[in-house]
Amino acid sequence: MRWLRYAAVVTAVLVLAAGGLGWAAYTKLQGNITRDTGTAAELARYEKERPTPLVHDAQNILLIGSDSRSGPGNRKYGRDPGTQRSDTTILLHLAADRQSATAVSLPRDLMVDIPGCRRPDGSRTRAQFAQFNWAFEFGGTACTIRTVEKLTDIRVDHHMVVDFAGFKGMVDAVDGVQVCLKEPMEDAAAKIRLPAGPQTLDGEQALGYVRARKSLGDGSDTDRMDRQQEFLAALVNKVRSNDVLLNPAKLYPVLDAATSSLTTDPGLASLRGLYELVRGMRTIPTERVQFLTVPRRSYTYDANRDELVEPAADALFSRLRKDEPVEVARAAGAADREDAADDPYGDDSEDTYEEGESGAVDGEDGGGSGDSGEPGDSGDDTDEKPDDPTHVPSPAPTFRGNTADRSSCK
Numbered sequence: 001m002r003w004l005r006y007a008a009v010v011t012a013v014l015v016l017a018a019g020g021l022g023w024a025a026y027t028k029l030q031g032n033i034t035r036d037t038g039t040a041a042e043l044a045r046y047e048k049e050r051p052t053p054l055v056h057d058a059q060n061i062l063l064i065g066s067d068s069r070s071g072p073g074n075r076k077y078g079r080d081p082g083t084q085r086s087d088t089t090i091l092l093h094l095a096a097d098r099q100s101a102t103a104v105s106l107p108r109d110l111m112v113d114i115p116g117c118r119r120p121d122g123s124r125t126r127a128q129f130a131q132f133n134w135a136f137e138f139g140g141t142a143c144t145i146r147t148v149e150k151l152t153d154i155r156v157d158h159h160m161v162v163d164f165a166g167f168k169g170m171v172d173a174v175d176g177v178q179v180c181l182k183e184p185m186e187d188a189a190a191k192i193r194l195p196a197g198p199q200t201l202d203g204e205q206a207l208g209y210v211r212a213r214k215s216l217g218d219g220s221d222t223d224r225m226d227r228q229q230e231f232l233a234a235l236v237n238k239v240r241s242n243d244v245l246l247n248p249a250k251l252y253p254v255l256d257a258a259t260s261s262l263t264t265d266p267g268l269a270s271l272r273g274l275y276e277l278v279r280g281m282r283t284i285p286t287e288r289v290q291f292l293t294v295p296r297r298s299y300t301y302d303a304n305r306d307e308l309v310e311p312a313a314d315a316l317f318s319r320l321r322k323d324e325p326v327e328v329a330r331a332a333g334a335a336d337r338e339d340a341a342d343d344p345y346g347d348d349s350e351d352t353y354e355e356g357e358s359g360a361v362d363g364e365d366g367g368g369s370g371d372s373g374e375p376g377d378s379g380d381d382t383d384e385k386p387d388d389p390t391h392v393p394s395p396a397p398t399f400r401g402n403t404a405d406r407s408s409c410k
């Protein structure tokens with residue numbers, strides 16, 4: 001009986017200790033997240049001009065990678081002039097049935113209409129036509145969201161902003177991410193030097209890999225976005241693996257790194273909010289986690305800037321807005337081109353676009369690049385509601401992109 005009492009006391013102490021550690025961990029992770037109430041307040045001032053959500057339960061989340069050099073460990077990437085721009089911006093669409101996720105990269109050099117925005121000092125900028133990442137410098141996240149909504153007519157439900165340190169921390173927390181290089185990589189600006197072949201990148205190397213521009217491929221921002229998408233696909237696979245999700249010793253550092261440099265809207269600024277988001281995504285098959293770049297090409301008046309390819313871009317935005325499916329395929333291989341041949345939005349005209357120019361597979365533009373009709377042609381002139389079960393969506397167009405089950409090593 002005495003030993004039983006000892007065992008009971010020890011068990012009680014262990015349970016209390018575990019509970020205390022669990023609460024301490026929860027409190028720390030909860031405190032890591034920065035709540036962005038300023039953006040919410042600014043967006044509220046422009047509620048009347050914002051798009052109306054069309055499909056209940058579908059969500060659109062704007063992911064912004066800040067190039068700010070402020071903060072611990074970030075100054076070595078350059079001088080901090082007191083401003084920041086969005087180095088990477090991705091519009092993540094989660095289908096209402098949570099059976100697919102589509103991440104659309106928006107080029108930072110895309111020429112867009114930026115509305116008048118409030119600067120951090122309280123002054124206002126004028127509405128102007130400029131490159132996309134200036135919106136973040138002009139008026140931060142609120143200005144970027146308003147610009148994206150004006151460009152796409154898609155309501156942004158949530159946003160997340162992460163800096164260099166947060167990205168590196170997540171990669172290190174999963175013990176690195178594997179990529180495959182077809183040729184050696186050396187980029188002084190990105191502070192990276194790697195041999196060809198399979199490489200497991202740590203956080204510092206991964207940051208250089210996704211930021212490098214002129215040392216790989218054709219040196220374009222489109223090529224860099226393709227590389228970012230492939231890396232994110234590999235990161236998603238690593239985080240979703242049982243080795244991470246079922247191992248508290250590995251999962252906690254991932255959560256700590258993910259939350260430490262994360263700024264979100266109030267709706268996601270809690271572990272509960274983030275958990276609800278992740279819970280809805282965990283059942284999505286990796287082949288239905290898609291990455292693509294909005295159809296783009298060099299801007300007519302400046303080859304160093306981008307412009308949308310229409311009506312392909314509008315067709316993409318229309319389908320995301322209505323929660324209708326899109327498909328992605330790589331344009332590099334013959335098999336992918338054959339898969340895209342059945343695309344109902346294909347165009348038989350000579351106005352096709354090379355890879356890296358339009359963002360669509362050669363020979364099809366996801367919405368037609370010639371005289372193929374109105375963008376999407378998916379029932380804009382009817383009274384059917386997109387989430388009406390009687391509504392039959394048109395066949396999914398195919399865009400150039402990648403899925404999370406197809407890494408750079410395959």
